Amino acid sequence: MILPIVAYGNPILRKVAEEITPDYPELKKLLDxxxxxxxxxxxxxxxxPQINRNIRLFIIDSKQIFDNQDDEDKGKYSDEPGLKETFINAKIVELSGPEWVYNEGCLSIPKIREDVSRHETVVLEYLDANFKLQVKTFTGITARIILHEYDHIEGKLFIDYLKPLRKKMLGSKLTDITKGKVKVDYRMSFGK
Structure with a gap:
């Protein structure tokens, strides 16, 4: 079932999410x-949190980026061909490598994309979809997506990395999102 995406302005996007246990109700259905x-x-x-659940759970599929990239970008990132994975109760063990800038967007903040600087590598401890403990190192685009989603379970958004002036310049667009004055081709939940 397609769930509505919570829009910017909803307080759940600013909460630190709670850990879950293997008996979390209907976890398989939620993941599907x-x-x-x-x-x-x-x-x-x-x-x-983007689907209004205050739990430490996120999913990523960086393979899509590599499957849809232009020929001149092939081989540009160390994490090609990407990864599809579920992350439960994730914790960052280490951030390393140089920070690099990439233009990010967010389903909860539609129509806004900004350059964000993040570390190149992250070591993450997490439980996979089968609640098996994993400690893995991720790099490149995959690490970036993981860090973006990890921020969500920490109550942080990509716009928090922007300089104050840039964020102020986006103020009216952010207000419009909060008020539901934005058109998207997916289901969104506006308001608090």
């Missing part, structure tokens, strides 16, 4: 719904 929602919204990642 999240994958369906993410793909139908043309996203490459989706965190539970």
């Amino acid at each position: 719904d999240m994958w369906e929602t993410m793909y139908s919204s043309y996203g490459v990642g989706l965190a539970a």
Whole structure:
């Protein structure tokens, strides 16, 4: 089932999410719904707070980026061909490598894209969809998507990385999103 994406302005996007246990109600269905929602919204990642669940859960599929890139970009990123994965109760173990800038967007903040600087590499401890403990190192685009989604479970948004003046310049667009004055081709939930 395709779920509505929570829009900027909803307080759930600013909460630190709570850990879950293997007996979380209907977890498999929730994950299936999240994958369906993410793909139908043309996203490459989706965190539970974005579908109004205050839990430490997110999914990513960076393979989509590599599958749809131009020929001249092939081989440009170290993490090609990408990764499709579920992350439960994730914790950052280490950030390393140089920071690099990439133009990011967010399903909860439609029609806004901005350059964000993030570390090249992240070591993450998490539980996969089968609640098996994983400790893995991610780089490149995949690391960026993971860090973007991880921010969601920490109550942080990509616009928080912007300089104050740039964020102020986006003020009216952000207000319009909060008020539901934005058109998107996926289901959104506006208001608080």
